[in-house]
Amino acid sequence: MSGLPLSIPAQAMQSLRLAIPIIVGQLALVGMNLVGTLLLGRIGTDAMAAGALGSAFFFSAAVIANGVLSSTGVMVAQAEGQGDSRRAAGYAQRGVLLAMLLAAPAGALLFCAPYFLAAIGQEPTLVALTGEYLQALAPGMLPYAIVLALRYFLAAIERPLIGTIMAIFGVLVELLVGHALLSGWVGAPMGVAGVGIAVMAGCFAMMGGMLLYLRFAAPVRAYGLHRRGLATAGQLADLWRIGWPMGVAFGAETLFFMLTTTLAGFFTQAEVAAHSIGYQSITTAFMIAVGLSHATMVRVARAAGEGDLVAVRRIGWAGIGLGIVGMGGTGLCLAVGGRWIAALFLDPTKPDAAAVFDFAAPLLVIAALFQLFDGTQAIAAGALRGLKDSRGPMVIGLIAYWPIGMASGAILGFWLDLRLVGLWSGLALGLAVAAVALTVRFHLKSRRLPEPAKG
Structure with a gap:
């Protein structure tokens, strides 16, 4: 990051160059879920339903772990900014250890999920299929968590492309293994367990490829992540202290959207289908904000490590500006092309397609506001995390998502009978409050640099 401080437009270009591979990698990780759904569709609708439930548990746990492990990127980038590559490598090693520690309870949660589903009255056949799927998939939580930590390390040293390549590689392995197991290439054709094994294989493929790269590739071999003794006392505590509020914030936002989907289930099937179309659309588009947030976080952290307050502020504002432009x-596109986008998800010749399109069109207009607010709050939160401020964004998120967003959505949707439009309007309001509060907080917190780490 020589030549700092650069102008805000120049900072924006540097952040964009770092963010693009991260965005593609995030889309590839989303593709793992998509490929799994396509493979389950070859088995039948019961298998798809079981896979949807199982994936909801797996990726919800992964999102929380991702929040905690994002502290790896913050601390590695700050150490790099201070010119201490050995300490950066120590934080990377402790990030992998933290990933392993998080994977244990997450994997146990997956094994226990069928008992929870049975307790809330899910149909026994569906519970059994979900259990079969999760038992095969659960070991994949370990490599997936390690991949998350290593992706943050690579982004922090500004080499995110390998993470993108390995994510695509993992999706290809998942597709190949899934096709082989469902087609009976290696014995009798398997059912949902075969798809779970395929997703797990994709996770191990990603991890294996990244570990080989870190061990043998010249640009990163000098960090010596395979060597013992690089980490120092206190580094794991540093990661946990900064990371756990991020995990809570990520989990609160995930639950925020999951509960909205649950509430949408009280409406008609056409409305539920419209909600699904809208949700998939905003989730895919949100990967742009995720990439920009990661890039902004690690670049702010590195500038903070270098002691360059002007660069910290310019990088943060450049990221927020990019988010407004990109997500806007x-x-x-969502607002103008609502019906065309909806037609990508549902055959227009189906008898109920017209009703679904009628419900989806206004949701995608609200989704336009979603993109603006959600992108801004995600990137502002990333900038704050780069300053090691994780508890403030957690508190803001909890207040904005729940007492404001969810409560107003429920009032508008059910009490005022605006139904889906009301639910989504409440979500947009919560995200708007978070966006404003987090942006103001970045303005205030970036007036001085954080205290250096002791680990």
């Missing part, structure tokens, strides 16, 4: 553009 995707929002405009």
